[in-house]
Amino acid sequence: MVERRPWLNLLSHAVLLLGVAVVAFPVYLTFVAASHTTEAIVQAPMPLLPGGHFWDSIVKALTGQISGPGSKAPVAQMMQVSLISALIIAIAKIAISLLSAFAIVYFRFPFKMFFFWAIFVTLMLPVEVRISPTYKVVSDLGMLNSYAGLTIPLIASATATFLFRQFFLTVPDELVEAARIDGAGPMRFFKDVLVPLSSTSIAALFVIQFIYGWNQYLWPLLVTTDEKMYPIVLGIQRMISGGDAANEWNLVMATALLAMLPPALVVIGMQKWFVKGLVDSEK
Amino acid sequence: MAAEKRVLFQSSWLPWLLLAPQLIVIAVFFFWPAGQALVQSLQQQDAFGTSVEWVGLENFQRLFSDPTYFDSFKTTLVFSVLVAGLGLGISLLLAVMADRIVRGSTVYKTLLIWPYAVAPAVAGVLWLFMFAPSIGVVAWYLRAHGFEWNHLLNGNHAMGLIVMAAVWKQLSYNFLFFLAGLQSIPKSLIEAAAIDGARPWRRFWTIIFPLLSPTSFFLLVVNVVYVFLDTFAIVDASTHGGPGKETEILVYKLYYDGFKGMDIGSSAAQSVVLMVIVVLLTIVQFKYVERRVNY
Amino acid sequence: MGAIRIHNVVKRYGKGPKANQVIHGVSADITDGEFIVIVGPSGCGKSTLLRMVAGLEEISEGEISIGGRVVNDVEPADRDIAMVFQNYALYPHMSVYDNMAYGLKIAKVPKAEIEARVQKAAKILEIGPFLQRTPRQLSGGQRQRVAMGRAIVRQPAAFLFDEPLSNLDAKLRAQTRLEIQKLHRELGVTSLFVTHDQVEAMTLAQRMIVMNAGRMEQIGTPEQVYGKPASSFVASFIGSPPMNLLTGQADGTRFAAGSGADATTLLLPAAAPRAGALVLGLRPEHVEIADDGLWPLQVETLEMLGAERLVHGRLGGALFTVRMDATLAPPQVGQAVRLRPAPGRLHWFDAGTGLRVGD
Amino acid sequence: MGAIRIHNVVKRYGKGPKANQVIHGVSADITDGEFIVIVGPSGCGKSTLLRMVAGLEEISEGEISIGGRVVNDVEPADRDIAMVFQNYALYPHMSVYDNMAYGLKIAKVPKAEIEARVQKAAKILEIGPFLQRTPRQLSGGQRQRVAMGRAIVRQPAAFLFDEPLSNLDAKLRAQTRLEIQKLHRELGVTSLFVTHDQVEAMTLAQRMIVMNAGRMEQIGTPEQVYGKPASSFVASFIGSPPMNLLTGQADGTRFAAGSGADATTLLLPAAAPRAGALVLGLRPEHVEIADDGLWPLQVETLEMLGAERLVHGRLGGALFTVRMDATLAPPQVGQAVRLRPAPGRLHWFDAGTGLRVGD
Amino acid sequence: QTEIQWWHSMGGALGEWVNDQANDFNASQKNYKVVPTFKGSYDQSMTAAIAAFRAGNAPHILQVFEVGTATMMASKNAIVPVAKVMADAGYKFDPKVYVGAVAGYYTAPNGQMLSFPFNSSTPVFYYNKDAFKAAGLDPEKAPGTWPEVALAAAKLKASGHKCPFTTSWQSWTQLESFSAWHNVLFATKNNGFGGLDTRLAINTPLHVRHIENLANMSKQGLFVYKGRANVPDATFPSGECAMYTGSSALYSSVSKNAKFAYGMSTLPYYPDVPGAPQNTVIGGASLWVMAGKKPEEYKAAAAFFNFLSSAEVQAKSHQRTGYLPITTAAFELTDKSGFYKKNPGTDVAVNQMIRKTTDKSRGIRLGNMVQIRTVIDEEMEQVWSGKKGAKEALDSAVTRGNELLERFEKANKG
């Protein structure tokens, strides 16, 4: 410690605790709301301490016993859709990005720069700004109401390629040389050395992409017409289509909790690699 | 783009094979649709696309002579400045505090990190739920303390609501980067400054803050892009652009005009404008990223 | 004015029973203007001790005073010291000039005087042409000078150096060593210099402190430390190639070195200071290969160093090195040769405590 | 079997007029089992040359053959070589065992044999206990051994080393040097070892190649290179402290060194090989301080190295170092002393080309 | 078996109703199967259907809210008129059996019915009898005129009520229905029935007076704005707001959730306006048949519509949801069953509608109506927050709305 000022430490803790409180409050409230009946919630002000209906609400939400306005698709099924699409998006994106970043960093070929920029341009443009033409493509390919339609268009961006490229550039040249002397060809090097070395980047990307996939809203709204293919974020929106109090807020909030749970678990469970992979490669 | 490997593999076909999946996906689901958007921005169509007419740049002309479009720009700008300013400021404060603490900082990190996982659409719902005029508990307590919260009619309140939701959602991301940035500043620099006689406050402004500037710049761009593109769901879930048009940000307008207003041409033109903005931002950032390696 | 008194200083990291004590009561009196080098192996507590003097670490027990004032509770900035760090710790976003002026600005020194002091330091260190560059645009050696410049301009009562040369390559290190020496001669400021490199320590120190595992093993001039190491640790640590050490049983002029198959009894040129388990030390330059030598050596490797050659072999199972003039004909690898120790050059240490025995 | 022939090798980076030529026609014949060290300052092309032998860089012109086979177009893996890198280039995610076994696995060596070879190498290098660790869990010295182990298991015709010791600290470096020597003696495999550290070069080499700016300045045994440097570059590069070099005009037994106020005329113990502009070289150990010495020296700094002491001063404006026994009484800083050059130890170089003149 | 897709926007209880309709139909015969899919709110499902149509994937039957009517009508190539579908399938289709105000709304100038009226509502007035009692008002007498509403609101406020009056769908209730109710035009060319070159006419003194009135009430806390569209719907059944103008379809929710005595009544009006009250305009939605499907599938759609128009089915739906009966027969059936007697107020909506309509009150049929409603929402919000005067806001709404109308006219002139 550079200086002796205990009050500065106290202040730090105080500020952090305040920050945590503010950050946590909305979610705490969600939990509280899920643990009461709708009647209790609409009585302004709603109670600030948890009530006794939490499991009730969760079970009801999971099994789809929702009678208010909005969708009736059971949350469990929506969560499954979300889970599958998020996994597909994360894994497929990591796979194709690893390959393309490998090609860009480790090979010399004609028009390399052109392709690099072509991929790079897609870096930050989300599907929202080209949504209706994209929809048409998906539909022409007969991918509506399918996991393919729900996921592949969201894979079409370069974030992951870029991240891997940044990481690959930091891999010492000597490793490739050692591998070549050991007799490893490009794919062997890729499989035996590069991919295992990228594990933190892969973990970081997995988190980012999983959450990105899980949180999609506008796109699923468009490409799914079958309630069996509704992801959970859409489900929540559907549940509150009716205005303030007619909603069964307890169930909406239980669903919201369920909707945040898996991505939150992923983030917290993988935070060490996530932060490292993210920060290292953005450098 | 100077970065190159010393040793490169030789093969005339393998790199193409490796690139193929990525190229196919972006060609089919990115470039083709983006090209379509460009084409549509030069057309006027009815809702169902049964009558299509080429109108040249008329959609753009109309857009740029539409005062509400500029209002939307202004709104977006105000929103960006608020979200980026508050978001970066608060997360920097938290990160500095967490960095000071030797033990327990991982606990705080874990407690602060997870809003990253919350979908923007859900974040919008949560904040709306807290501030809804009739049932919102925060709105109720505000009213009980004499503050008439009404984002349905008060544009500032509405802006406040989406700003809070957007900042909340982005806080953890900023925090993580700031903390990592702070932790990568060599301790000896701080010690050198302490020996040079700089007190904590001065140290922060003359040493730490300047050294964080790459991180800050990176986050600034990320936040601006976030505000420009990713906050659609927050607005859609909470204010729907109201009251009046006071929270109608660009993406929301784009979505609204295209999907509710069925004005495909204008919506496509707005897409094109937005794409240009984002590409520019990205390039600026990229140049910067490539340049600051040594810092 | 710049005298530093370290009195029974103890450092513990952590608190309570889990505390990790890394400095076990060190005392030293450094007179004003003296150049002291603290040397010891990695992890022995050198940096910790220095940082306690700087005020960057709290002092768990004991007292440190600088210029007669107890500084235990004084902030680093107010201790009237300057420090040069191993990685230089230059502010990367400031120009060289601003790096040097930073502390003065904070101390509200008038602009004109800052200018004068920085220019003077820049002249001494020959970094005038770089004043407007940022540290990134400098080579390692130039950065090192800037770090020194930053310390000089503050005109402190004492300079503290924490391995300031270890990031330089060998040539530059040798050259900078000479410059630091010259600088000290010119400025005459008390200096505390930490290094783990014994050559650096020997060449720079007026007096050196040899540390081992949080304790001070010896304090003295390089000649004293090299010539009369206070313990077998010091003997092995100071000097390159290191002193040969043989463990065995002494009995008058006989010394039974090694054990089992390797056991050899050596005849001593003079009687051991006492009988019993002792360690016999002999520097490589104090022994020569001679047909009529007293001791046997099995040659294993040769190393040509230019002016001299090292002959490595085994004696009583232990590695044993002989330094010989390169112009002399070397023995063959695998050859058995005989050694003649220089009389009066034998060192004796207690086999248990490692402390010097005899003179 | 493991002879390496380098014939008129040229390396250019880039193509056409912008090409940057970094190796300007180097030739060397290395016999089977020889230990060759390539030494030279940073950027002189040592690594490039080695990497061309390894097959990691294309050869622009000339020919390299290993074991009698021209390998210009052979893949690295098929050249029957093994390489140890400066940063070891261990696969960080594989265990030590897998690091060593990787190349064998790719070559489809039977499992049992891989096991046997790895175990044997591990035993030689004493890394048996670490086989299941990952490189991260090893110290620098241990990593270095693993890198060597990886090379050994391949049983190549030649070992290539690119500064394999430069990441180790001084003690460990000295020790590892000895081990590499021993290893070479045991395995007898042709070795090409690159370093920029002349001590390393001297101690390890059977023959050494001194390079400068892409050219080979001298090839020979350490004794030849040290004793009869082929150029003033080699003279200044090999030896520490380096050879003193004085530029001036020779005329018989008179040598006019320095210019202007510093000009001094020195009497030579023997006549210069020719008259005119020459560089006079004299190693620090070949001169002593003596009241009746021929040459004057103004003492500037002293450095105690343990067994000896360096006296730095100025002669004819140039830095001049004298090495003296530490047990002798040193001169005072600032004192003017006289020097006696050892007869027959003077080296002469052409002032223009730098090439050795005379013998 | 031919399967056809039906996209709708009926959530919750109404969603169950829709599913029941489909199930009943599917059970009633073996040849056809209707598959209902909930596609989100009205605008979301329309968006989705348009995107789907462009991609060649439209559903067979699409539920479109009344404001989308003009858009659908103008897209001649995208839809098939219901009358044609019915005729091709050989069903007798007599527009006369439908309630005039409802059928007229969905009928082309040439008399061809374009879409099938499915769930038509109209705005009605709800009030909280318990709150009235507490405020010293007569709970059995609903305020019939706007001045009475203001008076009642003042009393409610005095009795401590925080939200005496609010409204949902402000454009629909306070301008569109308001115009028809007072027999004035909302837009020229008979509110758009007379051609695409229609323009807004909502800045007349009467409109300005009404909005000014509401603005004053708002300033005094008598009218509390609760948001756009049906967002305020929750505030009445929860008891938060005592008086409410909203869709007749809210009845199902009110009857289920209100824990107080409530009353329903006709919309308030200004007694000094000649011709008031006339009739109100409809809301809700109708079913459109999309183009480009197989003949067999059109047969299925026709069979389904035929099923839906039977008096029994209609009557049951009407009673269950609060939506209007769309055939006179269904109304009479309900009346006979004594439903209206048992559930006082449920006939209000029907009574508001079953009147002879005038050219000014037949309904509203404007292109880009979704955006026009948003424009009106935006301008009204400015009024409620005191940023604009009523006149200024309505003028601006007219100007902005007319631009949208012009654009629609241009895009659909072909």
Ligand SMILES: Nc1ncnc2c1ncn2[C@@H]1O[C@H](COP(=O)(O)OP(=O)(O)OP(=O)(O)O)[C@@H](O)[C@H]1O
């Ligand atoms: N902050 C700390 N907390 C706990 N132990 C520490 C801390 N800092 C140093 N130590 C321990 O104190 C001992 C002395 O460390 P110190 O840095 O003083 O060694 P050193 O002699 O400077 O070594 P080096 O030559 O490697 O710099 C070491 O064992 C180290 O592990």
Ligand SMILES: Nc1ncnc2c1ncn2[C@@H]1O[C@H](COP(=O)(O)OP(=O)(O)OP(=O)(O)O)[C@@H](O)[C@H]1O
């Ligand atoms: N890929 C490359 N492209 C262009 N020039 C290169 C490349 N690699 C090396 N060089 C240049 O070739 C010259 C020799 O480099 P090389 O790495 O062989 O030097 P070195 O003797 O090994 O130096 P060091 O001791 O620093 O490792 C240098 O001037 C270097 O700048």
Ligand SMILES: O=P(O)(O)OC[C@H](O)CO
């Ligand atoms: O709530 P609904 O179904 O009566 O619909 C209301 C109208 O569509 C408002 O325009």
Ligand SMILES: [Mg+2]
């Ligand atoms: Mg240290």
Ligand SMILES: [Mg+2]
């Ligand atoms: Mg090199």
